[in-house]
Amino acid sequence: MELGDWRNSIVNQLQARNKYETAAFQDIITFQSRLFDNVNTLKNENLQLTLVNERIRYSNTDSSLAGGGNVINEKIQALEQKILIQQEELTSLHRRRGESAQQIINLNAQVHDLEKQLQAKDIISVSEVILFFQDENRSLADRFLKYKAKDADKMNEENEHFLKSSNPTAFIINTIGRVSFGKKSDKLRKELEEAAREGGSRSSGGSPGGSADDKILDSMPYYTTSLPNKVALRFSERVNIHCM
Amino acid sequence: MANDREVLREIWDGKLPICFQLAQEEIMEIQQPDPFYVMVPRLSYFPLVTDKMKRHFLRYISQENSDSEMWLDYNGQPLKWHYPIGFLYDLFCGNDPQLPWTLTVHFTKFPEDVLLHCPNKDIVEAHYMSTVKEADVLKHRGQVMSTMQKKDHNQLWLGLQNDKFDQFWAVNRRLMESHSDNEGFKHIPIRIYSDDGICNQRLVSPKNVDGSRKNLHQMISELYPDKSDVKLRTHGVTLPLDTPLQWLSEHMSYPDNFLHLCLC
Numbered sequence: 240m241e242l243g244d245w246r247n248s249i250v251n252q253l254q255a256r257n258k259y260e261t262a263a264f265q266d267i268i269t270f271q272s273r274l275f276d277n278v279n280t281l282k283n284e285n286l287q288l289t290l291v292n293e294r295i296r297y298s299n300t301d302s303s304l305a306g307g308g309n310v311i312n313e314k315i316q317a318l319e320q321k322i323l324i325q326q327e328e329l330t331s332l333h334r335r336r337g338e339s340a341q342q343i344i345n346l347n348a349q350v351h352d353l354e355k356q357l358q359a360k361d362i363i364s365v366s367e368v369i370l371f372f373q374d375e376n377r378s379l380a381d382r383f384l385k386y387k388a389k390d391a392d393k394m395n396e397e398n399e400h401f402l403k404s405s406n407p408t409a410f411i412i413n414t415i416g417r418v419s420f421g422k423k424s425d426k427l428r429k430e431l432e433e434a435a436r437e438g439g440s441r442s443s444g445g446s447p448g449g450s451a452d453d454k455i456l457d458s459m460p461y462y463t464t465s466l467p468n469k470v471a472l473r474f475s476e477r478v479n480i481h482c483m
Numbered sequence: 484m485a486n487d488r489e490v491l492r493e494i495w496d497g498k499l500p501i502c503f504q505l506a507q508e509e510i511m512e513i514q515q516p517d518p519f520y521v522m523v524p525r526l527s528y529f530p531l532v533t534d535k536m537k538r539h540f541l542r543y544i545s546q547e548n549s550d551s552e553m554w555l556d557y558n559g560q561p562l563k564w565h566y567p568i569g570f571l572y573d574l575f576c577g578n579d580p581q582l583p584w585t586l587t588v589h590f591t592k593f594p595e596d597v598l599l600h601c602p603n604k605d606i607v608e609a610h611y612m613s614t615v616k617e618a619d620v621l622k623h624r625g626q627v628m629s630t631m632q633k634k635d636h637n638q639l640w641l642g643l644q645n646d647k648f649d650q651f652w653a654v655n656r657r658l659m660e661s662h663s664d665n666e667g668f669k670h671i672p673i674r675i676y677s678d679d680g681i682c683n684q685r686l687v688s689p690k691n692v693d694g695s696r697k698n699l700h701q702m703i704s705e706l707y708p709d710k711s712d713v714k715l716r717t718h719g720v721t722l723p724l725d726t727p728l729q730w731l732s733e734h735m736s737y738p739d740n741f742l743h744l745c746l747c
Binding site: 244245246248249250259260261264265269271275278279 | 487489490493494496497498499500517519520521522539580582583718719720721722723724725726730735
């Protein structure tokens with residue numbers, strides 16, 4: 240095959256074409272493609288890392304809420320629970336204090352009432368006792384006076400009887416013995432016996448004349464005038480002292 | 484015979500830097516998507532090289548459009564995916580090279596009246612194979628393709644798809660052989676496009692009536708008798724008019740075995 244200038248022209252043009260169109264751009268386009276791929280890879284990696292990052296951050300906040308935060312939360316909840324319980328206790332204590340105060344007031348009032356009642360009761364019982372003893376005293380005094388009056392009557396009767404009899408000394412001895420005044424009365428009895436002995440001797444030798452009464456009065460002057468009256472007075476005084 | 488390996492290799496190695504940008508009205512994200520730069524083989528097809536780009540831009544469009552068919556435009560002109568990328572560049576930017584070639588990516592408003600649908604790469608393969616067969620019919624009455632095994636067809640396709648020069652040419656060379664005694668194809672598979680993209684496909688013989696090798700100039704005279712000063716461009720090359728058609732077809736056909744020439 241004959242090859243002329245046309246072939247050289249074509250080959251030259253093709254070579255120039257490849258130089259201009261292909262070689263000039265091949266490297267830069269290849270490089271650009273590599274960069275493009277790298278950029279896309281990095282973009283994707285970046286995106287995935289961002290996602291992972293977000294997920295980690297989310298799970299972190301989640302775990303800080305659910306983990307560390309959970310602990311805090313649990314603590315807070317426990318403390319809140321405690322506070323609630325304490326508040327309830329406080330309220331119940333307040334209520335109980337109020338109840339107790341009311342109870343105290345009621346009991347105080349009751350105490351006051353009882354004190355009043357007690358005071359009233361004391362006053363009543365004392366006066367009752369007083370009245371009782373006063374009554375008893377009065378009755379005793381009455382009985383004593385009655386007995387005294389009887390004694391007095393009896394003594395008067397004895398006296399009269401004694402005056403009628405001839406032996407007054409025996410009468411006195413009898414009377415005194417019966418009455419029995421203790422040592423003092425013993426002493427008095429001795430004195431009286433001595434006096435009776437002296438008086439007997441004197442009356443036997445006494446003057447005749449006057450009435451019977453006069454005769455007794457004459458024969459034992461101090462006996463008749465002093466003895467009955469003084470004794471009677473003394474008894475009544477002693478009764479009065481006792482009663483007071 | 485396509486035995487000028489240097490030319491074949493130079494053609495094969497041609498790659499274009501392309502800048503894909505998502506159509507502004509389809510961006511649903513606040514952040515503007517970065518443009519997607521890539522070197523693409525001139526001989527390949529857009530559906531074979533845009534998977535990664537598509538994934539990149541899908542993140543920025545409305546979810547309801549994510550299953551829509553993607554399509555491309557240059558300066559408002561939809562790009563036909565069934566044409567080789569290099570040819571599309573020559574067609575639109577042959578007179579005014581702009582590199583990197585900035586294309587706009589769309590997911591909506593598919594221009595039904597302009598573009599064929601391309602739901603997957605099998606469609607591209609089917610289209611490619613049918614074009615190869617058509618070219619073989621023109622060259623060898625379809626005898627080469629019909630005698631090839633399925634694995635040869637696959638190797639042809641996979642060699643192109645995976646940018647494997649040797650793998651591709653191991654099979655493609657058989658399609659470039661001349662069978663008849665008088666060297667040359669029966670007809671030259673050739674499509675000539677005016678700058679408005681309208682395709683003109685005629686039966687072109689590699690030989691003149693007198694049996695001599697037909698060159699470009701002679702062909703142009705036949706096809707465009709009224710036009711003088713016609714230039715034809717393919718693979719980014721303005722073809723010398725004395726280039727023989729047979730050689731041109733053997734060495735400068737696209738992998739679909741057609742010569743795609745742009746009038747300029």
